[in-house]
Amino acid sequence: MRQLPFQYAFRNLGRSPSRLAASLVGSALVVLLALAAGGFVRGMQLTLTPQAGPLAGEYENIILLGTGSEEALERSQIDAAAATIAAASIPGIREIAGTPFVSPEINVALPVRTGPQDEPRQAVIRGVTSTALLVHPEVEITQGRPPRTGENELMAGALAATRLGLPDERLAVGKTLYLDGRDWTITGRFAAPATVMEAELWMPLTNLQIATRREGTISSVVVTLPARDPDDPASGGFADAELFATSRLDLEIAAIPERDYYASIAAFYQPIRIMVIITAILIGAGGLLGGLNTMYAAFAARVREVGALQAMGYTRAAVALSLVEESTFAAACGSIIACLLGLTLLDGLAVRFSMGAFALTLDAPVLLAAIAAGLAVGLIGALPPAIRCLRLPIPEALKAH
Amino acid sequence: MLHATTAARALTAAGLTLALTLAACSQEDAPTADGTPAQATTAQLPAGVMLEQAPANAMPVAQVKASAAEGDAVTVVGRIGGRRQPMTQGRAAFIIMDNNVPSCADNPDDNCPTPWDYCCETPDTIAANSASIQIVDDQGNPIAIDLAAAGFSPLDEVVVVGTVAERPSDAVLIIKATNIYKRAG
Numbered sequence: 001m002r003q004l005p006f007q008y009a010f011r012n013l014g015r016s017p018s019r020l021a022a023s024l025v026g027s028a029l030v031v032l033l034a035l036a037a038g039g040f041v042r043g044m045q046l047t048l049t050p051q052a053g054p055l056a057g058e059y060e061n062i063i064l065l066g067t068g069s070e071e072a073l074e075r076s077q078i079d080a081a082a083a084t085i086a087a088a089s090i091p092g093i094r095e096i097a098g099t100p101f102v103s104p105e106i107n108v109a110l111p112v113r114t115g116p117q118d119e120p121r122q123a124v125i126r127g128v129t130s131t132a133l134l135v136h137p138e139v140e141i142t143q144g145r146p147p148r149t150g151e152n153e154l155m156a157g158a159l160a161a162t163r164l165g166l167p168d169e170r171l172a173v174g175k176t177l178y179l180d181g182r183d184w185t186i187t188g189r190f191a192a193p194a195t196v197m198e199a200e201l202w203m204p205l206t207n208l209q210i211a212t213r214r215e216g217t218i219s220s221v222v223v224t225l226p227a228r229d230p231d232d233p234a235s236g237g238f239a240d241a242e243l244f245a246t247s248r249l250d251l252e253i254a255a256i257p258e259r260d261y262y263a264s265i266a267a268f269y270q271p272i273r274i275m276v277i278i279t280a281i282l283i284g285a286g287g288l289l290g291g292l293n294t295m296y297a298a299f300a301a302r303v304r305e306v307g308a309l310q311a312m313g314y315t316r317a318a319v320a321l322s323l324v325e326e327s328t329f330a331a332a333c334g335s336i337i338a339c340l341l342g343l344t345l346l347d348g349l350a351v352r353f354s355m356g357a358f359a360l361t362l363d364a365p366v367l368l369a370a371i372a373a374g375l376a377v378g379l380i381g382a383l384p385p386a387i388r389c390l391r392l393p394i395p396e397a398l399k400a401h
Numbered sequence: 402m403l404h405a406t407t408a409a410r411a412l413t414a415a416g417l418t419l420a421l422t423l424a425a426c427s428q429e430d431a432p433t434a435d436g437t438p439a440q441a442t443t444a445q446l447p448a449g450v451m452l453e454q455a456p457a458n459a460m461p462v463a464q465v466k467a468s469a470a471e472g473d474a475v476t477v478v479g480r481i482g483g484r485r486q487p488m489t490q491g492r493a494a495f496i497i498m499d500n501n502v503p504s505c506a507d508n509p510d511d512n513c514p515t516p517w518d519y520c521c522e523t524p525d526t527i528a529a530n531s532a533s534i535q536i537v538d539d540q541g542n543p544i545a546i547d548l549a550a551a552g553f554s555p556l557d558e559v560v561v562v563g564t565v566a567e568r569p570s571d572a573v574l575i576i577k578a579t580n581i582y583k584r585a586g
Binding site for chain 1: 483484485486487489490491492494495496520524528531532533535543545546547569570572573574575
C-alpha cells in the first residue's frame, strides 16, 4: 500500500488554526479530566494503603484495639495498661537500645478553633508518646520540635491545614489553635507522605488523655513485630499478638495488622473511587463525542481533497491512515499540554475527606493512563468521520462542495 | 452529525459496562464472612490430641471460670465463639463460650453475619462465660497450626481437657489443653 507521507498530515494541521485549537483544547480537556480523576483515585489509594518502607517484608505493625472497633480506631477504648502488658507478653517485639517498638495511642476527632470565638473545625488528633516515631518511621519532623508533655503544645501534619480548611501558614510553627478551653502552641510540623497521619495533629498522650477526660484508657497500642508470610499464617509475629489478645480476655482487645486495618477502610471508599472513575469516563466520552462532531465537520469540508488523493492512486486505507495520523498527532500535542498543566496545577493538591486529607498523586501510571486516553480520543475521534468521508465514490467526491 | 439519542445510548451503555467491569475487578480477594481470607491449605493436630469420644464429667465454662485456680486439671465443654474472630490465625488457640449462653444463631430472627460473636449478649455476660483455650505441645507452647485449616469452625461444640494457666485476674481463664473432642454437626 502506498502511504501518504507523514508531512502531509502534519502540514494539514495548520490549514485551519481554529480547528487545530479546538482539537488541542478538546483532547487537553479530556486528558486533564483523566489526570484529575486518576490523581484522586491514586492519591486516596496510596493514603489508605500502607506503603512498603525500607523494612517491608521484615517487620509489620500490628494494632491492638478494642473488640468490636476493628473498623474505626476512633471508637476503640482499651485499658491504658494494655501497652505495658503487651510489651511484656508478646515475644519478638522489635526493639532498639532496649526500647520496644510499642506505641500507646489515642485517636480522636475533636473540634478546634483558631480563636475562642471562631467557628469550630473538626480535627483528627493523635495522642502519642516518643515511641510513635519509632513505630511510624514514615513520619518525619520537618520543622520545629515535638510537643512536650505537660505543656499546651502540639505538632501539625503537612495536610492538617487542608483537613481544617485553613491556609497552610495558619498552622506555622509558633501559631496557636484553641482546644479544650485554652490555646495550644504549634511547636512543629511533620510530613508522612501517603498516610492518613499527614492530616493529623499530634500531641503528647498524657495531654490528650487529660483533654478528653480519659486518663485510664487509650484507643490502641501499635506494636512492631516480624512480618508474616502471606502464605503461612503461623509465621511472623501477628499470630503471637493475636494469641495475646485472645488470652487476655480481661483487656477486651483484638489484634489486626495495620495494613489490613487500612485496607478495610480503603474498601469502604471503593464505591467513591469507582464513581469518580465512571464520572470521568462519562465526561470523557462526552468530550470524545464532541471531538467526533468536530472531526465530522472538518473532514466533510475535505471530501474533494480526499477524492483527489484517491484519484491520484492512494487507497482508501492510506488516506484514512493519514487522517488518523493528523488527528492523533493533534491529540498527542493536547495530551502533552494537559500533562504539563496537570503536573503544575493538580499534582500534590490536597483534598479533604472524612479520614483526614490526601494529595492528588499524578505518578507514572496515572500519566500513562491519561496520555492513553488522549491518544484514544485522537484515534477514535478520527476513524468514524474518516470512514464516512471515504465512502463516497471518487467521481462524487470530486464534485462535492 | 451524531444523533443526540444515539449519543445518550452510547454513553449509558459505556457507563454500565464500565461499572460492571470495575465492580467485578473490585471483588478480588473478597474476605469470608468472619473477615479472614479464605484458607486453601489444610492442617492436622498432632496424633493423640483429637479424642474419639467425649470425655466424661465435662464442666461448663462459667463454672470453671468461677472456681478454678492455676494448675487445676479441668475438662471444659463449650462452643467456639465470643468475638468476631474467635480462632487465632496460625496458632491452635481459640475462645469458647458457655453452652448456656445462646449465640445469635440460636435466634431464628437474627440475620447477623457473624453469629459466633455473641453480640446479642452484654459484654459482662460474655466475660463471665468465656475462656481461652490453647492446644499446647510437650513444652506447653501453643501448637503452630491454623485450626480453621484443621477443620474447626466458629460455633463448633468442643470438650477440652487441660490445665488452668496463670490467672492474672478473675476475668482471665486460659486453659492449656492437651486433648480436644469436637462434636459432630
